[in-house]
Amino acid sequence: MPDATGLELLAGDLRDAVPDAVLGTLHFRGQATILADPRHVRVLLLQLREAGYRHLMSVHGVDYFPEEPRLGVHYELLDRGKRDRVRVKVRLHTDDPRVESVTDDWPTANHQEREVYDMFGVVFEGHPDLRRILMPEDYEGFPQRRDFPIGGEPILFTKDGAIGADYTQ
Amino acid sequence: MSAIDSPRTKSAYREMEESVELSHMKQPLVAEGAEPESELLTLNMGPHHPATHGVLRLLVTLEGEVVRDLKPIIGYVHTGIEKTAEDKNYWKAIPVVERMDYLAYFFNAYAFCGATETLLGIEVPKRAQYLRVIHMELNRIMSHLVWLGTSALDLGAMSMFWYCFRERESILDLFEYSTGARMHTRYFQVGGVADDVPAGWVEKVREFCDAMPTRVDQYGALLNKNEILLQRLRNVCPLDEETLLELGVTGPLLRAAGNPWDLRKAMPYCSYEDFDFQIPVGTEGDNYDRFAVRMQEMKESTKIIAQALEQLPEGAWITDDRKVALPPRHELATSMEALIHHFKLVTEGFRVPAGEVYFPVEGPRGEYGCFVRSDGSSKPARVHMRDPSFVNLQATNAMVKDSYIADLIATLAMMDPVLGGIDR
Numbered sequence: 001m002p003d004a005t006g007l008e009l010l011a012g013d014l015r016d017a018v019p020d021a022v023l024g025t026l027h028f029r030g031q032a033t034i035l036a037d038p039r040h041v042r043v044l045l046l047q048l049r050e051a052g053y054r055h056l057m058s059v060h061g062v063d064y065f066p067e068e069p070r071l072g073v074h075y076e077l078l079d080r081g082k083r084d085r086v087r088v089k090v091r092l093h094t095d096d097p098r099v100e101s102v103t104d105d106w107p108t109a110n111h112q113e114r115e116v117y118d119m120f121g122v123v124f125e126g127h128p129d130l131r132r133i134l135m136p137e138d139y140e141g142f143p144q145r146r147d148f149p150i151g152g153e154p155i156l157f158t159k160d161g162a163i164g165a166d167y168t169q
Numbered sequence: 170m171s172a173i174d175s176p177r178t179k180s181a182y183r184e185m186e187e188s189v190e191l192s193h194m195k196q197p198l199v200a201e202g203a204e205p206e207s208e209l210l211t212l213n214m215g216p217h218h219p220a221t222h223g224v225l226r227l228l229v230t231l232e233g234e235v236v237r238d239l240k241p242i243i244g245y246v247h248t249g250i251e252k253t254a255e256d257k258n259y260w261k262a263i264p265v266v267e268r269m270d271y272l273a274y275f276f277n278a279y280a281f282c283g284a285t286e287t288l289l290g291i292e293v294p295k296r297a298q299y300l301r302v303i304h305m306e307l308n309r310i311m312s313h314l315v316w317l318g319t320s321a322l323d324l325g326a327m328s329m330f331w332y333c334f335r336e337r338e339s340i341l342d343l344f345e346y347s348t349g350a351r352m353h354t355r356y357f358q359v360g361g362v363a364d365d366v367p368a369g370w371v372e373k374v375r376e377f378c379d380a381m382p383t384r385v386d387q388y389g390a391l392l393n394k395n396e397i398l399l400q401r402l403r404n405v406c407p408l409d410e411e412t413l414l415e416l417g418v419t420g421p422l423l424r425a426a427g428n429p430w431d432l433r434k435a436m437p438y439c440s441y442e443d444f445d446f447q448i449p450v451g452t453e454g455d456n457y458d459r460f461a462v463r464m465q466e467m468k469e470s471t472k473i474i475a476q477a478l479e480q481l482p483e484g485a486w487i488t489d490d491r492k493v494a495l496p497p498r499h500e501l502a503t504s505m506e507a508l509i510h511h512f513k514l515v516t517e518g519f520r521v522p523a524g525e526v527y528f529p530v531e532g533p534r535g536e537y538g539c540f541v542r543s544d545g546s547s548k549p550a551r552v553h554m555r556d557p558s559f560v561n562l563q564a565t566n567a568m569v570k571d572s573y574i575a576d577l578i579a580t581l582a583m584m585d586p587v588l589g590g591i592d593r
Binding site: 028029030031033054055056057058060061062063074076080083085087106107108110111112115119132133134135136143144146148150 | 251253527
């Protein structure tokens with residue numbers, strides 16, 4: 001992880017290269033985070049790739065309920081040469097969560113972006129195959145959101161269907 | 170020998186049987202006049218098939234016997250573990266997180282505990298770190314043994330399965346001895362391990378470590394000269410380092426292509442810097458290298474375990490921070506404060522400072538990265554496991570494209586996916 005000074009220097013370089021892309025930085029427990037503007041996140045990530053953080057290790061979603069903007073998408077970048085990691089995160093509103101896909105730049109993001117879409121409903125624009133991945137294709141709702149109740153799903157028991165009751169109640 | 174079976178004197182029935190003309194009954198697979206290779210066939214493999222190593226469904230597009238496209242379809246064992254963990258106290262989330270990748274439970278548990286410890290900013294005692302290393306490396310050998318046994322079974326080598334599961338059984342016995350459970354042990358605790366290892370355990374592990382390298386050599390002797398196995402592994406479905414890196418592949422699959430990336434060496438955690446071990450790498454990146462790298466890793470793991478046992482420090486096995494770890498049993502009878510701590514920990518759990526942490530560890534299949542977000546309460550606000558099987562699965566298409574469907578089975582076996590980890 002870059003130290004606090006290194007993170008500021010990195011953010012400074014990024015601000016020079018892509019104006020308005022960096023919204024802030026956070027250094028917590030030795031881990032560096034760059035808060036990015038969702039409109040410029042792909043350019044920012046490519047800029048970081050140029051700076052050496054060539055490998056995208058993980059893309060995952062977070063729901064910051066009740067904070068606004070509620071949703072977050074995190075990109076964990078890794079520099080194998082300097083053995084260094086940095087996290088880029090964007091925050092999105094739930095009414096229209098859209099962010100540009102990075103699958104073309106990092107093929108590894110394909111399934112991971114699909115999982116974020118599946119669980120949080122974040123739409124990755126330009127993704128080649130944005131479908132649900134873990135939940136059934138006809139599933140409604142985004143189960144990892146914090147307002148989705150645990151156990152809030154109707155359970156289908158065949159015995160209820162047999163006695164004529166509506167077994168989805 | 171009876172007259173019926175004798176090759177020289179054929180029975181009347183045999184002669185009648187051979188005279189029957191069947192060629193008019195042949196049913197061509199393609200239409201009259203069409204090129205046999207031009208037809209694409211979409212075949213569904215799985216989800217219930219032993220060769221898919223779990224409930225993995227593959228939609229394979231075939232041209233004759235050659236795989237032209239492949240789509241993995243997953244989610245059949247999705248149980249919402251990440252969601253469940255959000256509803257539990259930190260230490261009650263450990264058992265559910267352990268069940269993600271069911272062959273790497275110590276790694277899941279460590280990734281989660283490590284993330285929580287980073288959030289809390291607490292130090293883990295040296296003895297606990299060493300005990301964790303011993304258990305994780307035993308777990309790595311165990312996982313590789315399951316992989317070797319089932320993969321060899323896929324390739325037709327049935328006896329390997331029994332030998333591998335014999336050794337796996339002795340590892341599970343060691344886990345039972347130290348932790349009380351064979352699988353999903355919940356031994357790792359935030360701040361250390363749940364209890365010290367029992368008397369005599371260290372000797373048992375040492376015995377195992379002495380025997381294991383010989384066992385690996387024996388497996389090698391059985392497999393490395395097996396013509397069938399070699400035909401199905403050598404130069405089959407190689408993938409170059411650059412593509413693997415782009416696909417985010419980690420672990421033995423990446424190392425087989427020649428990239429020595431291993432978090433234990435590259436970014437040491439949990440005292441791995443104390444041990445002398447080597448990272449096996451392949452040269453071709455084919456199935457044989459994937460096989461050979463894992464075989465060698467088992468030996469390297471025994472070296473780490475032997476060193477950890479040799480240098481096992483005395484002292485506490487869990488942090489003495491009473492806000493995080495349970496007080497010792499004997500204190501409960503005498504100390505009011507210990508009783509209060511015990512009560513608070515068991516009912517509410519400990520609170521964790523707000524923040525976000527990503528904690529990667531090197532597991533048997535690659536990078537297990539646990540992302541934990543805390544909102545300051547005693548339950549994690551988000552737990553996410555970056556599971557290597559999930560990410561590595563994307564490389565299947567790149568590996569098996571334009572090779573035979575039989576090689577698909579061999580490659581899938583050498584990829585070692587664990588569906589519990591993929592679907593979570």
